[in-house]
Amino acid sequence: MIAALDATYSVGSSLSGVGVYSRELLRALAGLCPNDTLLNCYRPHRLWRGIRQARPSNVFAVPLFDSWQPFRCDVFHGLNQRLPMHRFRRTVCTFHDLFVMTSEYSTPEFRARFTAQACAAADRADLIICVSEFTARQVESLLRVERSRLRVIHHGTRFVDTPESAAREPWVLHVGAVQTRKNLVRLIEAFEMAAPAPWRLVLAGGEGFGAGEVRARAANSPAQDRIEFTGWVDDRRLADLYARSSMLAFPSLDEGFGIPILEAMAWGLPVVASNGSSLPEVCGDSALLVDPTDAAALAAAIQTLVENPAAAAAMAVKGRNHARRRPWSAAAADTLQVYAELLR
Secondary structure: OEEEEEOHHHOOOOOOHHHHHHHHHHHHHHHHOOOOEEEEEEOHHHHHHHHOOOOOOOEEEEEOOOOOOOOOOOEEEEOOOOOOOOOOOOEEEEEOOOHHHHOOOOOHHHHHHHHHHHHHHHHHOOEEEEOOHHHHHHHHHHOOOOHHHEEEOOOOEOOOOOOOOOOOOOEEEEEOOEOHHHOHHHHHHHHHHHOOOOOEEEEEOOEOOOHHHHHHHHHOOOOHHHEEEEEOOOHHHHHHHHHHOOEEEEOOOOOOOOHHHHHHHHOOOOEEEEOOOOHHHHHOOOOEEEOOOOHHHHHHHHHHHHHOHHHHHHHHHHHHHHHHOOEHHHHHHHHHHHHHHHHO
């Protein structure tokens, strides 16, 4: 089999969730099918970075253009709800979320461009991989895609063998872009109610749509000296934050999956998360789930973990067991089954 994948989003100075998915899936697929040929395809603006990446012997870097391709393949996989205009023999496309189409989380110009790309990709894909059942329902209803073309494959995570006695700081951690969709203004409000000094709120991520409002709320907070914006962090810094924090708070208003939840669980952090969108599906019974629009409920969940170390430890163990069952290799194996289904 020759499989070509749009690897554009797997390289760059600051990977998003889509970037992490692309990087980890490409690595896992290469390990699972050493006798097949994988083409990592890069759009022109990322081609040089892509070519410079270290690759296994069965993986080759090639350019990816919109209307013409300098390669042939049995199946092409678009990893970010986007496909070239060029028609391939068989085509798979991964859809992560459609929040841009449903809420005021971006500019009108970006919404129009995103919607056009998503509609075109949904129309041309033979099969669509959705990262959650929640996303599958959105693709079915918003893009009018018949259910028979949808396959749900959850993201994975890297399991981290951390000692249970690892020292933790009194930090409430959030990982993700500072933007309206992440519900950080309400998280700051809940933190003020639930976590007195010396507890700190650490917001790790670059800035997105609505970041100014979040920063303004933090600047006016009575706990402003205990709220930290790290900006985008690399893998080493992120690992340090996971290793030292005492919990993850993830009250997102709209999420296609939520990779930081599994990452935090793998690192042994108890998790407080939203009970909306895909997050109950991702968390199962291994997190405290709350109404993301209710700051008092969010504060109560955080306070439970702050004031009850035994409950926090029990939730952390449950989360680690949950994350252990979701390695990236499982997501890659399920993806290979989708390719095989098409090629049959």
